Amino acid sequence: MAREMYPSYEQLRRLSQRFGNSFYIAYPDRYASNISNFLLPLRAIYPNTNLGYSLKTNYLPAFFKKALSRGLYAEVVSRMEYDLALMIGATPNRIIFNGPVKTLEDMRISLLGGARVNLECHTEVDMLESISRIHPDYDFEVGLRCNFDLGESGRSRFGFDADNGDLQLAFRRINDLPRCRVSGLHFHYSRDRTAASYRTRSEKIVRISNELFMAEPPDFLDLGGGFAGPMSDELRKQLPFTAPSFDEYAEAIAAPIARTFGISNGPELILEPGVAMVGDTMDFISYVFSIKNIAGQRYAVTTGSYQNIKPSVNDINPPLSVISAAGASNSNVAIPTDVVGYTCMEQDMLFRGLTVPIDAGDYVLISNAGAYSFVFKPPFISPAPAILSYDQPSGDWIALRLPETVQDLMAGYVI
Secondary structure, eight states, X not given: OOTTOOOXXXXXXXXXXXXOSEEEEEOHHHHHHHHHHHHHHHHXXXXXXXXXXXXXXXXXXXXXHHHHHTTOEEEEXXXXXXXXXXXXXXXXXXXXXXXXXXXXHHHHHHHHHTOEEEEOSHHHHHHHXXXXXXXXXXXXXXXXXXXXXXXXXXXXXSSEETXXXXXXHHHHHHHTSTTEEEEEEEOOOOSOOOHHHHHHHHHHHHHXXXXXXXXXXXXXXXXXXOOOOOOOHHHHTTSSSOOOOHHHHHHHHHHXXXXXXXXXXXXXXXXXXXXXXXXXXXXXXXXEEEEEEETTEEEEEESOOHHHHOSSOOSOOOOEEEEOOTTSGGGSOOOOEEEEOSSSOTTOEEEEEEOSOOOTTOEXXXXXXXXXXXXXXXXXXXXXXXXXXXXXXXXXXXEEEOOOOHHHHHTTSOX
16 A cells, blocks of 8 residues: 555544554655665765664664665664664664763673764763773774754754863773774754755864874764655645755765765765654554534544654644545535644644544544654553554555553553
């Protein structure tokens, strides 16, 4: 079943009977296409480019396995995610371990396993020193997360400040340790998704790299994630910036690297796109439970929640389609309606001011629900819904994640 073919009302009704009145539909092939579409223009400019799968953005093993099969790294930001990556099939030497808080044991396990660990603070440099003393016969290579001024784009709170000498101090500290070396630099900032900001990042990390790695280039330069990705026009129009294309990102990022290092002997360029890769790869389906009119405002109460699609509350209306039974709400005059969730939270708003017909008994399909959606959903009021996909060979729908149960929720509690 193609990504663009919405399920019929009868299909949704049958799926609801099997899996519950709310669920996600995942499109793994669309994710695979996004990988290719993102990488091709980058490699056309700078061939030594690779991606990391941002595990925190979407934990779905079906997506993660496609990333691994295409040679991508696993990018993790915690021990939980590190263990999850191993469980799904990643090898330690293909894991990039970022994140602001790593324990001594996290560092020891991942470094000895061969993971690429990007250090975030001097506390982690202290940990590296301790680990290197315990394992004096082991060669340790780490990356350093940079922090530098992006002008009007703002300033991150993460990493070592390259403008006040802190990054340079960390670099010297590590390289002065026996059998330890800094092998590359990392930078990530997600608040400015424009191509101009990424050009600035690329140019600055190249300059810092040349200042630090004077004898030979680093093994890698990692510019993190934060990219915009494929989206509908209705969503694009609501953004406060013009979302760049993948080609525009490639030119902004890869061109400064290629100009500095050439295309054959430079460091590996690594990017960690999350939203850009998985945002449009999942839809969220929810059943319209009731219609209410209060003080002149019409509400459609659904079995879903804003927590399923946008846990960081914002005023952006997601792409939403109403799927109705024949002869139902499609015959009605559209009345502006707020589509709301099942929780008792006043801010549980899925869509504000919908102007297409919608009635009780309909389904709503919300697109672009693949990024930071089900990974954020807490066990609050209702269990997490199933994630489904259409299996072309069998001609049937399969569960990529089963609906959460009360037993799942209480498994770690003492009763």
